[in-house]
Amino acid sequence: MTTRRAFLAGATAALSLPVAGWAEVGDPAFLSAARQASGAYALYGLSAGGEVRFSLPLPARGHAAAAHPHRAEAVAFARRPGFFALVIDCRDGRVLAQLDAPSGRHFYGHGVFSRDGALLFTTENDLETLEGRIGIWDAANGYARIGDIPSGGIGPHDIARLPDSDLLVIANGGIATHPDSGRMPLNSASMRGNLAYISADGALVERVELDIGLRQNSIRHLSLRADGLVAAAMQWEGSAGRFPPLLLTHRLGDAPRLLGAPEGEQRRMRNYAGSVGFSRDGQFLAITSPRGGQLHRFDAATGDFLSATAMEDVCGLAATAQGFLVTTGLGHVAQLADEPLTVTRLAGVAWDNHLIAIG
Template sequence: MTTRRQVLAGLLATGLTPRPSWADLGGPAFLSAAGLPDGGYALCGISAAHDVLFRLPLPTRGHAAAAHPTRPEAVAFARRPGTFALVIDCRTGDVRATLNAPTGRHFYGHGVFSQDGTRLYTTENDFEAGEGRIGIWDATQNYRRIAEIPSGGIGPHDIKRLPGKDTLVVANGGIETHPDSGRSKLNLPTMRPNLSYIDQGEVSEQIELTADLHKNSIRHLAVSASGEVAFAMQRQGDITDLPLLALHKRGTAPRLAQATSTDWRAMRGYIGSVAFSTSGLQLAVTSPRGGRVQLFDTQTATLQDQVQMADVCGVATTRDGLVVTSGTGAIRFLSGRTTPVPGLRWDNHLVAIRESST
């Protein structure tokens, strides 16, 4: 008897199978790393209805993931200074390939695909040189490492791509670390974070904020459909009322977000994630330390609304609205229903995997 599996195997052998795409996916709408009750870690696939569809055990704590623009495939990264990343089949949660950082490099936990999906770009630390790198991997050849380029600064963290282009935008957090000294920060008094745009392997534009903001480490990014970049920051040292969020459109000056001293202080110097609403009219930022989500009007860059939620950190954009997750296991439509997942502690980032193809 010919089984379905054999038929599929035969089709695969002849190369006649249609390539699977995100449209085939009845499965997860989000990926998120999580902490487990036994102290272990996992990567979870979460449905649009907020059910956990799979839990893939991870050897260490995860961080973020990057979704392939066409194939139902994503790459999940270890938390810094991790040296592995897993290529996941998002229909099943199976691991298809493992990326290992080259000797002398570690991942920062974020990555992004090229527009055509043939290349994966990863933020990395060249820790002997104390310089940021972008690793380039060939997604058509089982994620073979093919090259690396300078990130334009120290401590590159988040990386995104501008819509409809292969321009990369990198948050160079400015903080030097070395795996020999764990997560200890080595250069706080002299740190200089920046936002760098990279075209064809070269830094084509670089934004630095004023000197009084040099200890606000530029860490996480969101890109609107029109190509505006929101960058969220993390304060090193005492909490201040300096802005933790700014917007930038290429070729113009950055716009610092506006909120009262009390509202900035309530974020405890720390934004964990940032996302635009589907309309692009709002920008959501989360602070697990402040236990709150703040919503900014993107036209005026001013604070509009805020929501309290313990240990909130992940935020993702969906057609049905913004969704946030917390270290207490909650998945919540910002404007409504909360789904608690007992025992799981959602990690830093919630990645919407089907909405990412621009």
């Protein structure tokens, strides 16, 4: 059996060869899945201003994607519970590989490449134990699966890397589910999400939980600042009538910090944050709520709430040089900056939940 070390050696050799980069497909800045007017699904490449650079078909609804750090390849993940992911050559739309969830597993819709692009890590559910796992795939050898490691919790959703390292950060939402029960939580009485920092060999470096009174605040999506500060968006799964903060920040070794809006604005989020992002300079944070039709901005240093912007079904969020780019399920693409909101609309396109930055 080929060892992981041999896989890595082969991957490093392959990555040293000339490859087609993102410049060959128009230098897209972001990836996003969408539903088209025909009912078909597609993966789009968008410029920093929201213009379409390419559109490639998907066999079913997508959720998020992972962009290879060097090659013009994207891994498009099916929506949870997904059983496949497609590796797509974004130059011509060829499917280079299909990742099938191993027997007794499903994907959660997110993944991330190692720093050198040799490995792909995917968030997964073990359907027998309902514990979270992180699948490991060899990106230089047809995306062959070479193993898996614990996620450090239940319901791992988003996954990222600390900048300039291969230390993984995992948003374990804490919700146990099984495809036989749809998306219904199976552990409401005991659920507790966490942030887990895990090395690529599976060693748990740190696990961060909220106070027990907030154990049903499901940690779902991540954004990382260049200095390693982690931001996480949450979704409240607890009793109605409570409106807890839906944003936290954390740095290794520190306690988590919760960021919330004044009560009236917090209620408008309807206990659901869909995406989170730092501004390009790291000074600001934003979260979106498609259920509430709201975007909230915060000062990343002080944690102070700064503003709310209303936009129906807004979810996709990513930083640009001007501020933030956001997308909606109604097809809108908007630039949010200090100046008034600039909105365009791509007719017949319903953007899915996330804008994934390339590079």
